[in-house]
Amino acid sequence: MTKHTMRDVARLAGVSVATVSAVINGTATVSEGRSRKVRDAMEALDYYPDQVARSLKTGRTDVIGMVVPDITNIFFPQVIRGAEDAARGQGYSVILCDSNEDSEEERRHLDTLFSRRVDGVLLACSDPSAGYEHLMRRRFPVVFVDRIPRGLTDGAVSTDNVEAGFHATNHLIQIGHERIAFITGQLGLSPHYGRLEGFRNAMQARGYAIREEYLRAGDSQIDTGRRLGLELLNLNPRPTAIISSNNKMLLGLMGAIAELGIPCPAGVSTVGFDDSAWTEHFAPGLTVIAQPADEIGRAAFAMLLSKMQPADGEANDEPDIKLLPAELKVRGSTAPPRSAATAPAKNVRETIVAG
Amino acid sequence: MTKHTMRDVARLAGVSVATVSAVINGTATVSEGRSRKVRDAMEALDYYPDQVARSLKTGRTDVIGMVVPDITNIFFPQVIRGAEDAARGQGYSVILCDSNEDSEEERRHLDTLFSRRVDGVLLACSDPSAGYEHLMRRRFPVVFVDRIPRGLTDGAVSTDNVEAGFHATNHLIQIGHERIAFITGQLGLSPHYGRLEGFRNAMQARGYAIREEYLRAGDSQIDTGRRLGLELLNLNPRPTAIISSNNKMLLGLMGAIAELGIPCPAGVSTVGFDDSAWTEHFAPGLTVIAQPADEIGRAAFAMLLSKMQPADGEANDEPDIKLLPAELKVRGSTAPPRSAATAPAKNVRETIVAG
DNA sequence: CTGTTAGCGCATTCAT
DNA sequence: ATGAATGCGCTAACAG
Numbered sequence: 001m002t003k004h005t006m007r008d009v010a011r012l013a014g015v016s017v018a019t020v021s022a023v024i025n026g027t028a029t030v031s032e033g034r035s036r037k038v039r040d041a042m043e044a045l046d047y048y049p050d051q052v053a054r055s056l057k058t059g060r061t062d063v064i065g066m067v068v069p070d071i072t073n074i075f076f077p078q079v080i081r082g083a084e085d086a087a088r089g090q091g092y093s094v095i096l097c098d099s100n101e102d103s104e105e106e107r108r109h110l111d112t113l114f115s116r117r118v119d120g121v122l123l124a125c126s127d128p129s130a131g132y133e134h135l136m137r138r139r140f141p142v143v144f145v146d147r148i149p150r151g152l153t154d155g156a157v158s159t160d161n162v163e164a165g166f167h168a169t170n171h172l173i174q175i176g177h178e179r180i181a182f183i184t185g186q187l188g189l190s191p192h193y194g195r196l197e198g199f200r201n202a203m204q205a206r207g208y209a210i211r212e213e214y215l216r217a218g219d220s221q222i223d224t225g226r227r228l229g230l231e232l233l234n235l236n237p238r239p240t241a242i243i244s245s246n247n248k249m250l251l252g253l254m255g256a257i258a259e260l261g262i263p264c265p266a267g268v269s270t271v272g273f274d275d276s277a278w279t280e281h282f283a284p285g286l287t288v289i290a291q292p293a294d295e296i297g298r299a300a301f302a303m304l305l306s307k308m309q310p311a312d313g314e315a316n317d318e319p320d321i322k323l324l325p326a327e328l329k330v331r332g333s334t335a336p337p338r339s340a341a342t343a344p345a346k347n348v349r350e351t352i353v354a355g
Numbered sequence: 356m357t358k359h360t361m362r363d364v365a366r367l368a369g370v371s372v373a374t375v376s377a378v379i380n381g382t383a384t385v386s387e388g389r390s391r392k393v394r395d396a397m398e399a400l401d402y403y404p405d406q407v408a409r410s411l412k413t414g415r416t417d418v419i420g421m422v423v424p425d426i427t428n429i430f431f432p433q434v435i436r437g438a439e440d441a442a443r444g445q446g447y448s449v450i451l452c453d454s455n456e457d458s459e460e461e462r463r464h465l466d467t468l469f470s471r472r473v474d475g476v477l478l479a480c481s482d483p484s485a486g487y488e489h490l491m492r493r494r495f496p497v498v499f500v501d502r503i504p505r506g507l508t509d510g511a512v513s514t515d516n517v518e519a520g521f522h523a524t525n526h527l528i529q530i531g532h533e534r535i536a537f538i539t540g541q542l543g544l545s546p547h548y549g550r551l552e553g554f555r556n557a558m559q560a561r562g563y564a565i566r567e568e569y570l571r572a573g574d575s576q577i578d579t580g581r582r583l584g585l586e587l588l589n590l591n592p593r594p595t596a597i598i599s600s601n602n603k604m605l606l607g608l609m610g611a612i613a614e615l616g617i618p619c620p621a622g623v624s625t626v627g628f629d630d631s632a633w634t635e636h637f638a639p640g641l642t643v644i645a646q647p648a649d650e651i652g653r654a655a656f657a658m659l660l661s662k663m664q665p666a667d668g669e670a671n672d673e674p675d676i677k678l679l680p681a682e683l684k685v686r687g688s689t690a691p692p693r694s695a696a697t698a699p700a701k702n703v704r705e706t707i708v709a710g
Numbered sequence: 711c712t713g714t715t716a717g718c719g720c721a722t723t724c725a726t
Numbered sequence: 727a728t729g730a731a732t733g734c735g736c737t738a739a740c741a742g
Contacts, residue, residue, distance in 0.1 A: 003494075005736085006736065018738085028711080031712090048469050051470045052407060052410045052416060055718090056407050059718075072429075081427060093467060096439065097443075222636075278606065281610050282633075371730075405720070407719080411720075411733095412733085
């Protein structure tokens with residue numbers, strides 16, 4: 001058996017357990033000779049400190065929970081990777097929970113995480129209206145990721161979705177579009193709501209009318225994207241461009257376009273959200289707003305860490321909601337509308353990507 | 356503060372901690388009245404048992420580790436979801452680790468998991484030649500997922516990759532292809548090796564020659580797929596169909612085909628591995644071998660569970676490697692070769708999917 | 711510098 | 727049926 005305890009190590013090294021503990025944690029000064037003996041003994045016994053016992057004593061587990069609504073949505077694995085990487089760098093492990101977009105399941109996950117005494121939680125919540133933050137904060141530090149509950153003033157990291165929506169819309173405007181439609185996921189979720197707001201801002205800034213029939217909210221499913229796409233494309237007049245605030249709905253939208261035999265981008269332009277290898281190699285290459293997913297994960301963990309280990313010197317209680325800039329990747333799915341001269345491009349700062 | 360202990364509950368309920376423990380674990384019979392009081396007290400105090408303390412006492416954590424080489428590869432989130440779902444159903448949580456295809460990092464992860472005293476590990480290993488299974492098994496039960504180390508005789512769940520490779524190849528043969536090329540990831544990884552073996556089997560069964568220049572091994576990166584694709588497509592004679600044993604390389608391959616202006620499937624057919632919403636909506640729809648990823652995750656956890664909680668009645672030591680059948684999804688990227696009459700289809704059992 | 715000791719919160723004998 | 731007491735492996739005083 002290879003499961004030895006500190007006492008085994010202490011005995012073999014001929015020292016006390018306190019000395020072993022000191023060597024492991026660098027907690028006290030131990031003479032070189034004994035320190036060496038301890039290390040040898042640990043090696044010989046293949047000893048690994050029991051983190052469970054350690055946690056019971058210290059009150060910390062060095063584990064955080066991470067709750068996401070859907071790990072198969074390409075956006076989240078990227079966030080997870082960033083968070084896990086940052087966490088590991090600080091000695092933390094991550095318990096991953098998939099809530100399946102179900103707030104009940106999410107609550108159960110949070111209960112479990114509390115029972116396991118995680119030091120903190122990164123939460124991409126499924127129900128932003130539930131005022132559960134207050135309850136949660138009493139249990140452990142929480143940083144909201146991607147989706148920010150209404151009314152939250154502290155502890156969140158996300159994309160600057162209003163700006164992202166603005167940027168997406170503005171790109172289309174710049175290349176000559178005016179009849180722009182917008183399909184979104186549930187508007188209760190801050191990313192979708194924010195992107196729509198950015199859309200409105202951009203349209204108004206240009207003085208373009210926002211036709212309500214060009215705005216459709218759905219549920220972030222592929223089929224819904226397809227359905228809403230079909231509805232929009234059968235409208236008269238038909239929009240010359242459609243923005244999808246969700247990567248799954250974009251897929252359905254592209255399907256609808258193909259189904260109707262409309263050429264993209266010649267017949268209709270599309271802009272989506274979230275980037276991946278697939279969007280780039282799609283035919284046509286998909287113009288998207290790329291969220292800094294990895295960085296969101298990293299920043300979220302950093303913020304959580306500052307809440308778990310409050311810096312002694314400074315009061316760390318300034319409200320903190322961090323919004324990271326997204327990047328527009330212009331590819332083949334956007335082009336000037338068929339019957340319009342290209343508007344003179346001004347203030348264009350997009351990254352142009354071959355596609 | 357909301358962090359109460361069993362003693363708080365016991366005091367409030369007017370019973371002993373032993374009674375509280377008994378109520379929680381159903382370990383002993385407790386009178387209805389006291390049981391009720393305890394439950395009320397727990398509720399009133401918002402008490403959640405401290406799993407850390409419990410683990411120290413019981414020697415179990417009800418946590419498993421899961422190590423994957425790349426969470427941003429669409430295949431793994433699906434496996435993770437299946438495993439996490441099954442695990443949660445049995446009261447287990449999952450610590451997720453991304454090894455980034457690096458066996459050193461993987462080893463560190465395993466050390467950490469051991470230190471955290473996880474009850475078992477699901478491992479999609481990055482280095483199948485390292486004989487570390489023996490070391491690992493001394494620490495905790497391990498079930499290998501997807502990738503099976505050479506020589507392993509027990510504890511693995513994967514797709515039946517030989518059959519899958521055979522099936523993919525046979526589909527192409529059935530519709531008239533003979534000059535079939537094959538690009539793979541590192542052949543040290545069992546899935547790639549197995550699929551190639553299936554390819555060879557299918558070609559030989561039909562009596563077709565296997566041209567070595569049609570076989571290219573790479574490293575599962577998109578760019579590599581592109582490069583190998585360009586090489587193959589510039590060969591003379593050019594293959595009429597190409598199979599990619601990896602979803603990322605397939606993407607590069609499709610890029611290469613587009614780059615050369617070769618129509619797909621008219622000019623060249625492709626078959627890939629791993630299914631997702633993206634492969635289906637790709638233009639053309641991609642013919643792929645869909646691995647039962649979710650089920651692999653579930654089955655792997657089930658097998659791990661049987662190792663963590665050996666059934667008392669039966670000796671559970673029969674060697675166990677479970678291979679699940681994959682499913683061919685025929686879509687738009689495969690068609691008969693330009694200059695060949697379609698061979699009569701026989702024994703065709705593929706699922707035909709609109710695309 | 712080093713060893714002894716007291717819990718951390720809980721499950722579990724063992725009496726009662 | 728119930729309670730008192732023991733110890734899981736470790737850290738952090740404290741005493742030497």
